[in-house]
Amino acid sequence: MTAQDLHDGWTLRATAGPVPAELAGREVAAEVPGTVHTDLLAAGLIPDPYLDENETALAWLHRAGWRYTRPLTLAPADDDERVDLVFEGLDTVADVRLDDRLVGSTANQHRSYRFDVRDAADGTPRTLVVDLASALQHAEALEARLGARPAAYSHPFNMVRKMACSFGWDWGPDLQTAGIWKPVRVERWRTARLAEVRPLVTVDAEGFGRVAAHVRVERSGLGGSADTTLVVRAHVADVEAQAVLALGEDTAVVHLAVPHAPLWWPVGHGAQPLLDLDVVLEAVGADQDAAPIALDAWRRRIGFRTVELDTHPDEFGSSFTLRVNGRSIFVKGANWIPDDHLLTRVTRAQVARRVDQAVGANLNLLRVWGGGVYESEDFYDVCDERGVLVWQDFLLACAAYPEEDPLWDELEAEARENVARLTPHPSLVLWNGGNENLWGFEDWGWKDRLNGATWGRRYATELFPAVVAELDPTRPYMDGSPYSPAAAPEGTHPNDPDHGTHHEWEVWNRVDYTAYRDAAPRFCSEFGFQGPPTWATLQRAVRNPDGSPLAKTDPVFLLHQKADDGNGKLDRGLAPHLGVPEDFADWHWATQLNQARAVRHAIDHYRSWWPRTTGAIVWQLNDCWPVTSWAAVDSDERRKPLWHALRHAFADRVLSVHERDGRRVLAVVNDSPELWRGVVALRRELFDGTPLAAASQPVSVGARSVALIPLPEEVATPGEPRREVLVAELDDVRAVHLWAEDLDLDLDPSPVEAVATPADGGYRVDVTARSLARDVTLLVDRLDPDAVVDDALVTLPAGARATFWVRTSARLDEDALVAAPVLRTANDLRAVGLVGDAPLVGTPAD
Incomplete structure (x- = not known):
């Protein structure tokens, strides 16, 4: 097989829609892979859609049509030669032509397309044309034909197989991209090609790594290819095997057994050995003495491991436990969305930086959310290398999806292609039928609106599980997130916290974050709290037209706040804890801090x-x-x-204080592979360090275990809750517990002394607490947008010290580095103006 990339020589012009006069009829150079937005941006014809209020100014693109063209001359094909035009991805509704002849049509961003163009391979110069229609108008037309279905947002994103968040989300812009977003090429081949290779990898009880390489071939149908015997050879480690495809056969399975297979483990549980699996397709002629002819080859890296999902019923409800290589894993995860709305700008290096940030925060799993895309090979490769588990949603999210054609056929095609494509990756451990669709049907008023119309249940309960069972039986499947598994009693709500997976959005939407501790869900697959981006990012990207300082009520800021009543929820979340500062810089710090505290509060609870x-x-x-x-x-x-x-909450070893069965306990969380044994030192003291009571408690917590230690009354019960703190320390791990909210505490608003000194690669900042200092943080991007600090949110009891390392190539003002607004604590919010009835606090309250 030979391949010719078709990435050069493309041009782009608008063909339909409300195109601005300065763009009408204009042709620009196009980058492939790419999108209309990135090409127009590169040509200087549109402003950056991410900056200021430009998103609104570019809404005309939603209803525009576009034409990509490039010259293409295909050398004459031999009598037994196939010539295919291959598009790995088109976004989204496209007609592909050679000159005026229609080659094929597409309406699915999430799959690839292959068109036979052998009859055009005659040496004649031609023009390859890709006409892209408005995906929004396509969706509206299908909606008119099939009937409207409920969705979380106003655009009918559930009527077209395109990245759902392309139409806007409560954290994303409404840009509705279009383009040739993945590679395109011409492939020329003879006799047969490898149409699909699906390595199913497991480990048996004897420690043998088992590979069943399922191969599907496509025969050319030319020059006697149907009468050719094909051989598939596979090789991994030092093991080789082969399978023969007799005449007329197009599938085979090659079995390999690798003794003493090195196990692939999630990060924090072991190493991630990866081995090359090679598959070669050969043709065998009638002359048995002749050497076979190599036709096609395929290579991927694999890892040997087993994965199970335990959903058995127990005394609490229905479990949801992920096991890798027989070991139960506490999942420390985050949801993953596309890392740039303009997808073609995402590079492997960028993906690696992001996954490294996940690992740096002590995460061991990323959930690829159902409103985005099936991610690139780069993403899964990087997760394989880092040991980051991947939970993969099928791409349905927050909507009712018609089950009629053409959507059913498109969903089946994309599911089959992507399940097969991703089987080599050991990081992929779970397939999920979609996001919040089962929940939406139950609770979001869909039933009356649907009036019996299809809404997607059969995708979750029939199509997707059947595809996974057929193509990837080595991995578990779940119907959706949230969902209650089959083991749950009939009629159990899909978001019941006692069964399967749970999404906790009452916090953020309606109740205070302390409500996280009202339930102990079996597995929480979504929860979170908002906060603004860093100061440097805001200053670069969100600016008032008149250059005035930014405020949270400015239209430009609100355009970059997509959540319904987002700022109102931020303020209501602040009010009972920190108060609502009037000054924007203080509000920015307080909302970021409150976001961090809310999530930490939940994680400490869940881990306990x-x-x-x-x-x-x-x-x-x-x-x-x-x-x-x-x-x-x-x-x-x-x-x-x-x-x-x-990073702090998901550390291997954590201490936290909780109410359990009417008394306070210390949760000693040990997710390390070693026994954690020692003596917990407990003390109750005034904020200035004056001792009030002390106790000690020996503990011995096994690997991957949690112990709850009752706290002695003398340290667990405060005399003056406004002035006292409980400190628990075990080895180098510390927990600090308070009995009131910051608003009600007599915190010193200036509790630390800090000194910055130059050091290799940046600065060393030493901080000493004169009084209890909550959440000491250096917002170093305020001095240098590229500066990074190694730690933050460090709470220091009186007399304690911490050292922060600031990495920067810039020369920073050392005094500015240790003063507000760079050096911040939660304490200093007691000295700022607050909105509403809260007082202006300059000194600790009496």
């Missing part, structure tokens, strides 16, 4: 309930543009305070 609660997947790791959102890492790749909260 292991093994009843078996996982927590925060919404969300990343952003796709500069926006106020639930992300831990903003779209400029800067880590928000939430990232540090995840």
Whole structure:
């Protein structure tokens, strides 16, 4: 087989829609893979859609049509030669032509297309044309034909197989991209090609790594190919095997057994050995002495491991426990959205940085959410290398989806292609039928609106499980998230916290984050709290037209806040804890801090309930543009305070204080492979360090275990809750517990002394607490947008010290580095103006 990439020589012009006069009839150079937005941006014809209020100015693109063209001359084909035009991905509704002849049509961003163009391979110069129609208008037309179905947003994104969040989400822009978004090429081949290779990889009880390489071939149908015997050879490690496809056969399975197979483990549980699996397709002629002819080859890396999902009923409900190589794993996860709304700009290096940030935050799983895309090979490769587990949604989200054609056929085609494509990756451990669709049917008023119309249940309960059972039986499948498994009693609500997976969105939408601790879900696959992006990202991307300082009520800021009543929810979330600062810089710090605290509060709770609660997947790791959102890492790749909260909360060893059965206990969480044994030192003291009571408690907590230690009354019960703190320390792990909210505490508003000194690669900042200092943080991006600090949200009892390392190539003002607004604590919010009835606090309250 030979392949010719068709990535050069393309041009682009508008063909339909409300195109601005300055663009009408204009032709620009097009980058392939690429999108209309990126090409127009590169040509200087549109403003950056991520900046300021430009998203609104570009809404005309939703209803525009576009034409990509390039010259193409196909050399004459031999009598036995196939010539295929291959598009790995088109976004989305397209007609493909050679000159005026229609080659094929597409309406699915999530699958590839192959067109036979052998009859055009005659040496004649031609023009390859890709006409892209408005995906929105296509969806509206199908909606008119099939009948409207409920969806979370106004656009009918559930009527076209396109990235759902392309139409806007409560954290994403409404851009509705179009383009040739994946590679395109011409493939020339003879006799047969490898149409699909699906390696199903397991480990047996004797330690043999088992590979069943399922191969499907396509015969050319030319020159006697149907009468050719084909051989498939496979090789991994030092093991080789083959299978013969007799005349007329197009499938085969090659079995390999690797003794003493090295096990692939999730990060934190072991190593991630990866081995090359090679598959070669050969033709064998009638002359048995002649050497076989190599026709096609395929190579991927695989890892040997087993994966199970335990959903058995127990005394609490229905479990949801992921097991890898027989070991139960507490899932420390985050939801993953496309890392750039303009997908073709995402590089492997960018993916690696983001996954490394996930690992740096002590995460072991990323959930590829159903409103995005099946991610690139780069994403799964990087997760394979880092040991980051992948939970993969099928691409349905927050809507009712018609089950009629053409959508059923398209969904089946994309499911089959992507399940087969992703089988080599050991990081992929779970297939999920979609996001919040089962829940939506029950609770979001769909039933009356549907009036008996199809809504997607059969995708979740019939199509997807059948595809997984046929093509990838080595991995578990679940109907949706949230969902209650079959083991649950009949009629159990899909979001019942006692059964299967649970999404916790009452917190954020309606109740205070302290309500996280009202339930102990079996597995929480979505929960989160909003906060704005870092200061440097805001200053770069969100600016008032008149250059005035930014305020949270400015239209440009609100355009980058997509959640319904998002700022109102942020303020209501702040009010009982920190108060609502009037100054925007203070509000920015307070909302970021409150976001981090809310999520930490939930994670500490969930981890304390292991093994009843078996996982927590925060919404969300990343952003796709500069926006106020639930992300831990903003779209400029800067880590928000939430990232540090995840790093602390998901550490292997954690201490936290809880109410359990009417008394306070210390949860000693040990997710390390070693026994954690020692003596917990407990003390109750005034904020200034004056001792009030002390106790000690020997503990011995096994690997991957949690112990709950009752706290002695003398340290667990405060005399003056406004002035006292409980400190628990075991080895180098510390927990600090307070009996009131910050608003009601007598916190010193200036509790630390700090000194910055130059060091290799940046600066060392030493901080000493004169009084209890809550959540000491250096917002170093305020001085240098590229600066990074190693830690944040560090709470220091009186007398304690911490050292922060700031990595930067810039020369920073050392005094500015240790003063507001760079050095912040929760305490200093007691000295700022607050909105509403809260007082202006300058000194600790009496």
